[in-house]
Amino acid sequence: MQAVRTIALDPAAPPVSDLARLVQAAELGGEAPEDDSPLYAPRRKIYPQSTHGKFRRIKWAVLLVTLGIYYLLPFVRWDRGPNAPTQAVLIDFPARRFYFFFIELWPQEIYYLTGLLILASIALFLMNAIAGRVWCGYLCPQTVWTDLFFTIERFFEGDRREHMRSDAQKWTARTIINKAGKHFTWLMVAWWTGGAWVLYFADAPTLVKDLATGQAPFMAYLWIGILTFTTYTLAGHMREQVCLYMCPWPRIQAALTDEYALNVTYRYDRGEPRCSVKKAEHLHALGQPAGDCVECLQCVHVCPTGVDIRDGSSLGCIQCGLCIDACDNVMVKLGRAKGLIAYDTDLNIKARLEGKQPFVKLVRMRTLLYAAVIAVAGGIMIFTLATRDSEGISIIHDRNPMYVRMTDGALRNGYTIRIVNKQLKYREFIVSVDGLPSTLIDFVGLPPRKDGRQLVSVGPDQTREVRVVVTDYSATPPAPSTSVLFKLIDIDSGQVAEMRDHFFGP
Ligand code: SF4
Ligand code: SF4
Numbered sequence: 001m002q003a004v005r006t007i008a009l010d011p012a013a014p015p016v017s018d019l020a021r022l023v024q025a026a027e028l029g030g031e032a033p034e035d036d037s038p039l040y041a042p043r044r045k046i047y048p049q050s051t052h053g054k055f056r057r058i059k060w061a062v063l064l065v066t067l068g069i070y071y072l073l074p075f076v077r078w079d080r081g082p083n084a085p086t087q088a089v090l091i092d093f094p095a096r097r098f099y100f101f102f103i104e105l106w107p108q109e110i111y112y113l114t115g116l117l118i119l120a121s122i123a124l125f126l127m128n129a130i131a132g133r134v135w136c137g138y139l140c141p142q143t144v145w146t147d148l149f150f151t152i153e154r155f156f157e158g159d160r161r162e163h164m165r166s167d168a169q170k171w172t173a174r175t176i177i178n179k180a181g182k183h184f185t186w187l188m189v190a191w192w193t194g195g196a197w198v199l200y201f202a203d204a205p206t207l208v209k210d211l212a213t214g215q216a217p218f219m220a221y222l223w224i225g226i227l228t229f230t231t232y233t234l235a236g237h238m239r240e241q242v243c244l245y246m247c248p249w250p251r252i253q254a255a256l257t258d259e260y261a262l263n264v265t266y267r268y269d270r271g272e273p274r275c276s277v278k279k280a281e282h283l284h285a286l287g288q289p290a291g292d293c294v295e296c297l298q299c300v301h302v303c304p305t306g307v308d309i310r311d312g313s314s315l316g317c318i319q320c321g322l323c324i325d326a327c328d329n330v331m332v333k334l335g336r337a338k339g340l341i342a343y344d345t346d347l348n349i350k351a352r353l354e355g356k357q358p359f360v361k362l363v364r365m366r367t368l369l370y371a372a373v374i375a376v377a378g379g380i381m382i383f384t385l386a387t388r389d390s391e392g393i394s395i396i397h398d399r400n401p402m403y404v405r406m407t408d409g410a411l412r413n414g415y416t417i418r419i420v421n422k423q424l425k426y427r428e429f430i431v432s433v434d435g436l437p438s439t440l441i442d443f444v445g446l447p448p449r450k451d452g453r454q455l456v457s458v459g460p461d462q463t464r465e466v467r468v469v470v471t472d473y474s475a476t477p478p479a480p481s482t483s484v485l486f487k488l489i490d491i492d493s494g495q496v497a498e499m500r501d502h503f504f505g506p
Contacts, residue, residue, distance in 0.1 A: 059137075392419070411503075
């Protein structure tokens with residue numbers, strides 16, 4: 001069995017983070033620490049303290065924009081002309097359409113959603129390569145809703161100290177009123193969250209009326225119930241547990257990151273050895289070093305996941321930047337420079353320790369590669385969306401009989417043709433067949449017009465299925481299987497859609 005390596009540190013060394021210990025151990029020629037921490041830890045209730053500063057403001061802005069979009073988007077209208085829904089973003093299951101402003105996707109175009117998911121993944125990788133867990137700290141729905149629920153909790157039960165004191169004491173009538181108010185408001189937010197979700201699947205103003213009058217479909221109530229429960233549980237009760245134990249992204253991003261990615265970092269080169277202001281003055285007077293960290297624990301108290309950033313990077317840190325704000329506020333009060341905790345890299349810490357110049361390297365092979373993939377994939381999607389056909393044809397050959405010999409010796413094959421009209425107006429089409437020397441094509445059940453042509457009309461944004469028979473009158477019988485090309489032609493615009501199939505003979 002492989003022996004567990006042990007760390008060999010200078011016992012007189014000041015308290016430093018795990019990461020610093022590793023660096024120090026490596027420098028001293030020591031070994032990695034033995035990790036004997038338990039596999040499962042009991043849950044510790046976290047009372048995050050409110051803070052203010054640049055990153056808090058960014059988080060407020062992101063919260064307002066993302067929740068604003070989520071709750072209000074179903075009510076945004078978009079004029080697509082007659083015969084089309086007016087909701088800007090709509091997943092219309094009965095009509096099997098997805099509408100996103102000027103884009104309308106049909107079921108057979110679902111690959112655009114796959115492309116969108118690929119783009120989103122690469123964008124996530126790019127964010128990660130530039131500034132770590134930006135998604136986790138600012139944009140993830142779990143973070144945004146938990147932040148909102150923390151705000152509601154503080155409104156009713158007070159900030160960290162007040163809340164902790166009230167939880168430690170015997171419950172009073174005020175405690176019960178505060179807790180009831182909090183849970184009621186949480187449930188209301190959760191209910192709105194579920195309610196907003198279902199509005200993406202039907203005309204929002206109509207569905208709101210139907211929901212209020214009890215006339216909405218059962219599925220709408222069911223989904224609102226499910227999402228109310230999940231939002232209330234995940235954002236109100238499970239909070240950091242989702243990030244710590246349920247979400248796979250921290251593990252994935254840990255494998256994707258590199259040493260140049262900016263991350264929320266405690267600059268232990270500046271902070272250590274930690275000591276109070278008084279002790280620092282004393283140490284300075286003796287000519288001894290003293291770090292800037294005053295052990296006030298403000299960075300830990302504001303952390304929504306209960307992490308001590310001074311212990312180095314960990315999966316529990318969602319990189320929300322709130323500890324930067326908290327520490328900056330402390331530094332300002334002490335008259336010291338901000339940035340004891342900041343977006344930085346371990347490489348820079350090492351560089352500073354060695355007296356070298358720190359640097360930020362945002363443009364590197366992986367960021368360029370991610371940006372290139374986003375540009376290419378996005379470009380292809382935009383191009384294909386802009387140039388896609390507004391008509392389509394699909395064909396199924398009759399299975400039985402494969403062909404029929406007519407009394408005059410001609411051969412006949414039958415097909416079912418599905419014609420797609422993606423435009424929002426009526427269109428008329430003719431269908432032709434190439435590949436056989438002498439053929440006639442008939443739409444079954446459709447009479448010819450005065451000019452002898454047989455046209456098939458398709459309603460706006462609709463598909464139509466028609467039966468077609470193709471008869472071959474050529475003197476020489478065709479091969480047992482001849483490849484033929486069906487052409488669907490719009491008689492007004494001349495736009496053409498094509499599909500190949502086979503003509504069978506004996
Ligand atoms: S807030 Fe800053 S000074 Fe206070 S404990 Fe954290 S790192 Fe040290
Ligand atoms: S350690 Fe700092 S950045 Fe990380 S989750 Fe806590 S407050 Fe946010």
